[in-house]
Amino acid sequence: MLFVCLEIFLARIVDVSISTFRTMIMVRKKSFFTPILAFLEVFIWFIAARKALNTNIDSVLIPIFYSLGYATGTYIGGFLSRKFIKNINSIEVTTSRNNVKLINALRREGCAVSVIGLKNSYRDKKDLLIVDVKSKNTMETINLIKEVDPKAFIVVKDTKIVHNGYIK
Numbered sequence: 001m002l003f004v005c006l007e008i009f010l011a012r013i014v015d016v017s018i019s020t021f022r023t024m025i026m027v028r029k030k031s032f033f034t035p036i037l038a039f040l041e042v043f044i045w046f047i048a049a050r051k052a053l054n055t056n057i058d059s060v061l062i063p064i065f066y067s068l069g070y071a072t073g074t075y076i077g078g079f080l081s082r083k084f085i086k087n088i089n090s091i092e093v094t095t096s097r098n099n100v101k102l103i104n105a106l107r108r109e110g111c112a113v114s115v116i117g118l119k120n121s122y123r124d125k126k127d128l129l130i131v132d133v134k135s136k137n138t139m140e141t142i143n144l145i146k147e148v149d150p151k152a153f154i155v156v157k158d159t160k161i162v163h164n165g166y167i168k
Contacts, residue, residue: 001057005065011048012069013076015041020077024085028160082135088162089138090130093145094118094153097125102148106131109144132162 022037052066095102097117106113106129114130133141138156145152 001059001061004051004055004057005061008048008052008062009065009069009072011044011051012066013073015044015048016070016073017077017080018044020074021080021084024077024081028085028087087135088132088159089135090132090157090159091138091141091145092155092157093129093131093149094126095129095149095151097127099127099129099149102145102152103129105144105148106141109141111141132159 018037018041022034022041025031025037026034048066048069052062055062093102103113103115111131111133116128116130118126118128120126131141142154142156145154
């Protein structure tokens with residue numbers, strides 16, 4: 001029985017990891033690999049589901065291992081996606097007008113900073129800083145912004161396409 005449970009568990013890890021990774025590739029890049037990954041995903045899922053449903057073992061361990069494989073595969077697929085699919089984040093920072101200290105700090109760290117003057121109905125004048133960074137540098141950049149300007153309003157957006165420019 002343990003062998004059947006492990007077989008189902010491992011098959012689910014593989015098929016769900018492929019599924020998660022395939023979805024991220026499809027959303028980000030629309031790669032030609034997605035149909036191949038989809039085929040492998042469903043093929044492995046079919047084997048795992050057939051094994052789980054056609055076993056003569058009447059134990060709650062079968063659905064538990066099936067579900068644990070799904071959960072573990074989701075985690076591993078997310079990890080693989082973050083590791084192999086490089087994305088870019090756009091960090092938008094609303095700060096006080098002419099915050100030279102923050103702009104210079106970001107540029108010293110190798111970030112390209114675009115500055116846009118904002119108009120609002122309040123008397124205080126603000127600037128919008130736009131900084132595009134690789135996802136692996138996002139938290140480092142946010143921490144720098146918070147350190148230099150604790151009152152800055154920060155929004156992080158996932159960027160799909162960047163053409164030209166400089167990305168840290």
